[in-house]
Amino acid sequence: MAGFMGRLKDRLSKTRGNLVGNVKKIVTGRSIDDAMFDDLEETLIASDMGVETTLSIVDELRDRVKSDKLKNAEDLYGALKDALRKRLAEGDHTINWTSNNGPHITLIAGVNGSGKTTTTGKLAAKLAGENRKVLLGAADTFRAAAVEQLMIWSDRAKVDIIKHGEGADPASVAFDATDAALARNVDNLLIDTAGRLHTKVNLMEELKKIQRVVQKRHPGAPHEVLLVLDATTGQNGLVQARQFTEALHVTGIILTKLDGTAKGGMAFAIQQQLGISIKYIGVGEGIDDLQPFDPDEFVDALFEEA
Amino acid sequence: MFESLSQKLDSAFKSIRGQGRLTEKNMKDGLQEIRMALLEADVNYKVVKKFMAEVLEAAEGQKVLESIHPGQQIVKIVHDELIKLMGEKNEPLRMADKAPTIIMMVGLQGQGKTTTSGKLALKLKKSGRKPLLVGADVYRPAAIQQLEVVAKQAGVESFSLGTNANPVDICLMARGEAQMRGCDVIILDTAGRLHVDDQMMNEVRQIATQVNPTEILFVANAMTGQDAVSSAKQFNDVLPLTGVVLTQMDGDARGGAAISLIEVTGCPVKFVGTGEKLEALDAFHPNRMADQILGMGDVVSLVEKAQEVVDQEEAIKFQKKARKGEMNLEDFLKQMQQVKKMGNMADLMSKIPGMSKMMPADAMDQAEDEIKYVEAMIYSMTPLERKKPRIINGSRRKRIAAGSGTSVQQVNGLIKEFDKMKKMMKKMMRGGKGGKRMRGMAGPPPGLGR
Ligand SMILES: Nc1nc2c(ncn2[C@@H]2O[C@H](COP(=O)(O)OP(=O)(O)OP(=O)(O)O)[C@@H](O)[C@H]2O)c(=O)[nH]1
Ligand SMILES: [Mg+2]
Numbered sequence: 225m226a227g228f229m230g231r232l233k234d235r236l237s238k239t240r241g242n243l244v245g246n247v248k249k250i251v252t253g254r255s256i257d258d259a260m261f262d263d264l265e266e267t268l269i270a271s272d273m274g275v276e277t278t279l280s281i282v283d284e285l286r287d288r289v290k291s292d293k294l295k296n297a298e299d300l301y302g303a304l305k306d307a308l309r310k311r312l313a314e315g316d317h318t319i320n321w322t323s324n325n326g327p328h329i330t331l332i333a334g335v336n337g338s339g340k341t342t343t344t345g346k347l348a349a350k351l352a353g354e355n356r357k358v359l360l361g362a363a364d365t366f367r368a369a370a371v372e373q374l375m376i377w378s379d380r381a382k383v384d385i386i387k388h389g390e391g392a393d394p395a396s397v398a399f400d401a402t403d404a405a406l407a408r409n410v411d412n413l414l415i416d417t418a419g420r421l422h423t424k425v426n427l428m429e430e431l432k433k434i435q436r437v438v439q440k441r442h443p444g445a446p447h448e449v450l451l452v453l454d455a456t457t458g459q460n461g462l463v464q465a466r467q468f469t470e471a472l473h474v475t476g477i478i479l480t481k482l483d484g485t486a487k488g489g490m491a492f493a494i495q496q497q498l499g500i501s502i503k504y505i506g507v508g509e510g511i512d513d514l515q516p517f518d519p520d521e522f523v524d525a526l527f528e529e530a
Numbered sequence: 531m532f533e534s535l536s537q538k539l540d541s542a543f544k545s546i547r548g549q550g551r552l553t554e555k556n557m558k559d560g561l562q563e564i565r566m567a568l569l570e571a572d573v574n575y576k577v578v579k580k581f582m583a584e585v586l587e588a589a590e591g592q593k594v595l596e597s598i599h600p601g602q603q604i605v606k607i608v609h610d611e612l613i614k615l616m617g618e619k620n621e622p623l624r625m626a627d628k629a630p631t632i633i634m635m636v637g638l639q640g641q642g643k644t645t646t647s648g649k650l651a652l653k654l655k656k657s658g659r660k661p662l663l664v665g666a667d668v669y670r671p672a673a674i675q676q677l678e679v680v681a682k683q684a685g686v687e688s689f690s691l692g693t694n695a696n697p698v699d700i701c702l703m704a705r706g707e708a709q710m711r712g713c714d715v716i717i718l719d720t721a722g723r724l725h726v727d728d729q730m731m732n733e734v735r736q737i738a739t740q741v742n743p744t745e746i747l748f749v750a751n752a753m754t755g756q757d758a759v760s761s762a763k764q765f766n767d768v769l770p771l772t773g774v775v776l777t778q779m780d781g782d783a784r785g786g787a788a789i790s791l792i793e794v795t796g797c798p799v800k801f802v803g804t805g806e807k808l809e810a811l812d813a814f815h816p817n818r819m820a821d822q823i824l825g826m827g828d829v830v831s832l833v834e835k836a837q838e839v840v841d842q843e844e845a846i847k848f849q850k851k852a853r854k855g856e857m858n859l860e861d862f863l864k865q866m867q868q869v870k871k872m873g874n875m876a877d878l879m880s881k882i883p884g885m886s887k888m889m890p891a892d893a894m895d896q897a898e899d900e901i902k903y904v905e906a907m908i909y910s911m912t913p914l915e916r917k918k919p920r921i922i923n924g925s926r927r928k929r930i931a932a933g934s935g936t937s938v939q940q941v942n943g944l945i946k947e948f949d950k951m952k953k954m955m956k957k958m959m960r961g962g963k964g965g966k967r968m969r970g971m972a973g974p975p976p977g978l979g980r
Contacts, residue, residue, distance in 0.1 A: 269575050272755040275566055336778065336806070337640025337751070341671075366806075368644075368679035369672040376671035390679075421781040454640060458572030458755025460783040481639065484724045486757040509639070509669070 247304065251297040256289055260297055264304075271489035272458050277496055281307050305523060311492050312519030315501030319448060319476065321351060321412060327359075327405040329413045329438055329445035331398075333431060333472060334452035335464055336419030339480035339506055341370065343452050344416040345377025346506070346514035351412050352383050359408065361401030361415035362387040363394040363434060374416050380511055384408075394418065398434045402441040415446070422467035432471055448475045450503065453494075455479050456486040465494050479517070480506030491522070557589060560604055571786035574759040577793045585611050609820050615789060616816035621798040624772065626744045629714040630662075630705065634741070636734055636769060637749035638761055639722030642777035644673065646749055646803055647719040648680035649811035654715050655686055662713035664704040665690030666697040666737070667721035677719050684808055687711050697721065701737045718743065725764030735768050747800065749775045750791060753783040758790045766795045777803035780810070788819065855956040859916040862948060863908045866901055906934035907944055919945055 910933030
């Protein structure tokens with residue numbers, strides 16, 4: 225566990241460095257006044273938390289100043305940490321990968337380039353590493369070489385893959401994959417889908433159809449529908465989450481590319497405004513660069529002294 | 531629901547509109563609304579700060595115009611400042627004096643570099659150049675295959691050395707390869723990389739110094755948030771960037787990243803990606819982008835796009851026929867195929883101001899579905915039936931319905947709709963004005979005429 229903590233902190237060091245650095249700078253030796261709150265507000269905005277979440281956090285801090293009679297700006301540091309932790313702790317950030325009735329099926333969806341295929345590969349490796357029998361479904365039949373990309377991941381993770389040719393009906397791939405999962409009695413089926421903008425009604429209908437087909441073939445499935453979100457995404461991430469949730473029974477979010485400098489403020493906005501929880505975070509392009517999302521660790525890592 | 535930036539600004543100005551005068555106080559409220567709207571549109575907060583200071587300065591010096599609403603006055607000021615920030619006009623692609631022109635695509639992972647490379651290749655091919663697409667992403671699984679497929683789709687040459695080669699070598703060898711194949715433009719598709727990954731940034735720097743590209747385009751997604759500033763800055767520090775390409779502009783992201791990117795890199799946005807098809811790459815027009823941000827729509831670019839796709843001669847022939855009321859189902863089919871070439875109808879419609887409000891997205895989608903049915907029905911007609919729809923009697927209708935997998939009612943509907951449209955077109959074309967403005971567009975697509 226220490227290893228994991230260290231790794232996460234390491235990966236998030238950029239995030240932590242920036243936010244902590246800023247927050248520390250803002251509170252150190254300052255008196256609590258409007259100018260200080262303005263600076264704090266800017267720092268939170270800069271993390272892509274969004275205007276609404278930011279304002280609600282700043283309001284909460286202002287209240288804390290009154291109720292707890294805080295005089296010293298440095299005391300706000302703890303209050304901010306509390307406020308952030310509280311907002312993430314509302315959700316369930318775990319996934320139960322076991323189904324008590326046949327294969328456990330997961331649908332992976334998201335906008336173009338968010339990291340779906342890579343995440344599918346990482347998840348396959350993770351589950352296979354837990355001695356589960358894993359199968360992949362290559363339902364991105366649209367993007368050039370998408371199937372080849374997932375095939376390479378199936379090799380890396382040493383798991384089987386169900387695929388049709390490019391241009392095939394993705395729903396029929398999903399159906400066949402579900403069929404195969406049942407026939408081969410696998411533990412987990414992960415279905416990678418094509419990237420699509422949430423504004424394209426026909427493509428969202430296609431996703432719904434994929435979900436329907438899986439459900440029909442294996443009642444109760446898909447057990448998880450994971451939305452893959454790029455952490456560099458700004459406020460549109462919230463719109464994406466909302467639209468995908470309207471189309472599918474989204475059960476959780478995977479936040480990718482947290483190894484960059486994007487601060488992942490979306491995690492707060494999405495949890496708070498939509499009640500959808502982050503389940504895993506992507507912290508690199510390697511097969512092991514996937515970590516369970518833990519709100520406490522996340523906030524701690526965000527605030528720990530460098 | 532989430533409002534677009536333009537809607538946000540609209541409502542911001544509504545609150546001060548009608549007050550008659552532009553006072554310091556009501557301008558302050560309006561500007562605060564703009565500031566929030568820009569932040570929610572993902573313009574970086576530092577850029578917003580600077581921009582708002584400029585707007586305030588520009589506004590403060592101005593006299594209150596009694597003749598217009600204070601809102602309009604501020605809209606004009608903000609609009610002008612936005613254009614100033616984005617550059618006054620569209621910057622075309624630089625071409626080397628002596629071939630080959632080398633265009634290098636760089637950016638973070640998953641931004642759309644490979645697709646954009648293909649789009650650019652197709653555009654250049656259409657303008658008479660001979661591009662060579664070079665696959666220099668040896669890291670992402672199947673990235674090279676993706677580029678090869680894209681090259682095939684675009685009908686252009688491609689070159690790569692597999693995943694064991696060094697990207698710098700690949701790019702260096704591309705020059706000779708281009709010469710051998712008679713290509714005059716080289717497009718280097720490099721791997722996506724993090725700006726904080728020193729090793730990878732060093733690689734991309736090496737490529738740039740050794741190959742000396744004519745253009746280095748930073749490809750970024752229109753949905754990018756506040757962090758656009760840090761990544762763009764780092765790339766710009768390491769590489770002499772010459773332009774920005776903004777992808778996924780067909781979504782509903784407010785695209786504030788564009789403003790951040792321009793501000794940070796000092797480079798113009800040269801293209802915007804507007805769809806997954808290879809044709810979906812448009813020139814960036816600062817003026818229109820400012821219009822779009824402020825809710826004035828993008829009609830000009832829509833019309834231009836239509837003109838590019840539609841065969842001019844066909845269109846003129848069609849117009850003549852339409853004016854005389856001689857249009858037949860054969861023409862109708864051709865027109866529809868032209869419309870389809872223009873890409874996703876919803877994308878097009880969303881460019882017309884107010885259209886997205888008037889027509890919900892699923893209605894537009896239905897319209898696309900309808901096109902499919904209409905096509906199938908016309909395909910099931912004999913050439914004579916297409917030329918003389920009058921002869922399509924009951925038994926013919928039954929045959930057409932069976933052949934196209936539709937119902938007789940649908941066939942009836944098509945013929946009725948077609949008749950109505952023919953009359954309407956005749957009137958419209960004679961009217962002159964409407965016909966002139968939408969020249970090349972050749973009439974409304976079926977299903978939208980109602
Ligand atoms: N740095 C970093 N890169 C990532 C991460 N996850 C994915 N990527 C990269 O992001 C790019 C896009 O990832 P893909 O998995 O192909 O994304 P996708 O959503 O399947 O893309 P489409 O199917 O084209 O919509 C690739 O270059 C990946 O290597 C991450 O956590 N960190
Ligand atoms: Mg994919």
